[in-house]
Ligand SMILES: Cc1ncc(C[n+]2csc(CCOP(=O)(O)OP(=O)(O)O)c2C)c(N)n1
């Protein structure tokens with residue numbers, strides 16, 4: 032089924048790992064919506080969150096290609112309802128004295144924060160599931176969007192389960 | 206014990222049992238070369254004419270033995286000259302370790318003299334690669350490199366070592382190499398049972414085996430498995446030698462230039478068993494029509510190969526030697542003699558295509574060579590028509606006797622690979638079948654053959670054209686022979702002599718036998734230039750992207 036998939040990938044924090052993984056993805060012709068990466072609670076390990084729209088067979092192949100990478104410790108799919116995903120967006124909106132109040136009320140409805148105000152514009156930030164962030168962007172679009180920056184999606188599985196903890200991919204000892 | 210990084214490199218090579226390396230020195234690897242000088246009683250370095258030749262030699266060394274081939278080069282141009290060799294090895298899953306030098310940490314990233322990001326360049330064409338910035342990481346990195354190259358699905362690994370890490374000293378203790386155990390973690394009872402069911406339910410099973418069988422040293426297990434289930438066997442080009450060509454139930458290659466019998470078997474089988482092959486586009490043709498009446502059972506060490514190009518009905522992931530012998534144990538023996546006699550009949554009805562064009566046909570030449578060589582002779586090829594003719598007509602019966610660039614199709618691979626094969630197997634005969642196009646790419650390595658006192662017979666199937674491309678132009682581009690007519694004036698005898706070897710020319714059919722007798726007895730670098738017709742085609746041919754029922758048995762329009 033063609034839909035959105037979110038993969039959470041634990042990788043060893045070695046030099047070149049980001050370019051290796053992103054290179055793998057582009058080389059195999061997988062189209063990704065977003066990719067984020069940062070250190071985890073263990074500084075030797077980073078978590079990558081990869082979001083893509085594709086068919087099931089494509090995501091299956093992508094998981095296997097990722098799993099066989101030397102740097103990859105674990106690949107988990109973040110399934111809707113069993114996981115929480117968030118995205119952070121900042122939107123710079125044209126805010127003239129006339130429409131400023133309307134912009135502010137939209138921000139309030141979405142529980143977004145105003146983080147910068149200038150004479151002709153303001154920056155609004157929002158964190159949420161991507162359908163919320165997208166709805167927000169669409170709602171403020173008529174006011175005039177000057178710039179948008181999105182963090183890309185990150186996420187975790189719900190509950191106490193920590194998939195990486197019982198992983199069996201052995202750590203090579205030499 | 207304190208050692209320099211350069212000494213640690215050589216110590217680690219010795220630890221891994223390496224006694225021969227191929228390479229070419231330069232400024233940023235000079236420390237390692239100094240260590241090689243110091244250890245020259247324990248490790249032999251083969252100097253080639255070009256780093257590409259060294260990379261292909263390391264590859265040939267690995268293919269012909271199963272051991273890890275080692276190549277060493279300097280930074281910048283030395284390192285980039287390895288690229289084709291690494292990509293060639295990566296595509297065919299060949300275990301290799303490439304060691305390159307690079308500028309010092311202080312100069313890194315400043316576009317310094319002969320600095321190149323070989324780590325970045327080779328990431329997509331290696332199984333893994335490393336950059337070592339400090340000597341303290343060196344031993345562990347090299348040990349991992351060897352382990353990664355040879356474990357699981359093998360492949361090339363590059364270790365780029367900064368100059369300061371070669372020069373600096375640190376504590377070093379020898380350690381035994383980490384043993385490489387067969388990969389069995391993913392072989393489950395459930396998968397084996399499913400495979401057993403598929404096989405037992407099948408009346409017309411057909412095996413297609415590839416290079417994975419060779420890499421797992423599983424040809425005996427393949428034979429036993431095929432015999433137990435009464436299935437005919439086809440091979441991919443990479444698999445040649447894994448099953449004896451003379452076996453009555455061997456159907457030849459399957460794929461773009463596979464036999465008619467293999468095509469018929471794949472169309473009519475009810476179970477298609479793939480063992481250690483990755484089902485590339487050169488095998489599948491049109492995926493919607495491939496093996497459409499069959500269920501598919503895929504056995505491979507790499508889980509990512511399962512369902513990559515074709516949906517399977519069952520699969521077992523793990524070491525092929527283990528999987529094949531387990532399956533042989535658990536499946537019920539069944540009488541499939543009717544199916545096997547059908548195959549034998551097809552083999553009688555559809556013998557290999559042999560176009561009769563020109564004075565000397567490729568088949569005649571290849572079989573005359575084969576008739577003069579022992580079973581364990583190592584046959585290398587370059588890339589083009591001569592390669593496929595060799596694959597189709599040479600009767601390979603032992604694994605690791607056919608050395609050819611399959612996945613990348615690298616013209617210029619052959620001579621380097623022959624050098625590596627001969628260095629690794631000094632007592633065995635090594636013959637290279639090459640084309641007039643391919644040979645010109647790296648014929649400079651003839652001097653390496655001479656200098657190393659190797660006996661290698663190079664047979665040039667000289668059709669005066671880039672025959673394989675010309676064949677496509679004939680078939681698909683209205684005979685627009687754009688840049689494929691060579692008609693080069695190269696004097697192959699003089700060329701051989703210039704490099705200290707011996708040359709022969711064959712233009713008449715009656716000279717083939719006597720000249721081959723002489724050439725195969727001549728020591729050193731021997732080049733035999735054999736005139737063949739420019740219009741002999743590689744047949745049969747399934748045109749790219751076409752289904753097997755569109756297999757062409759002739760293409761002269
Ligand atoms: C390095 C490289 N360049 C180009 C090609 C494309 N190519 C494939 S076969 C071929 C012709 C090879 O000619 P030759 O070695 O004379 O062999 P023949 O087909 O004539 O037997 C070419 C150009 C290739 N495979 N490798």
Ligand SMILES: [Mg+2]
Pocket residue numbers: 589640641642666667668669670671672
């Ligand atoms: Mg030619």
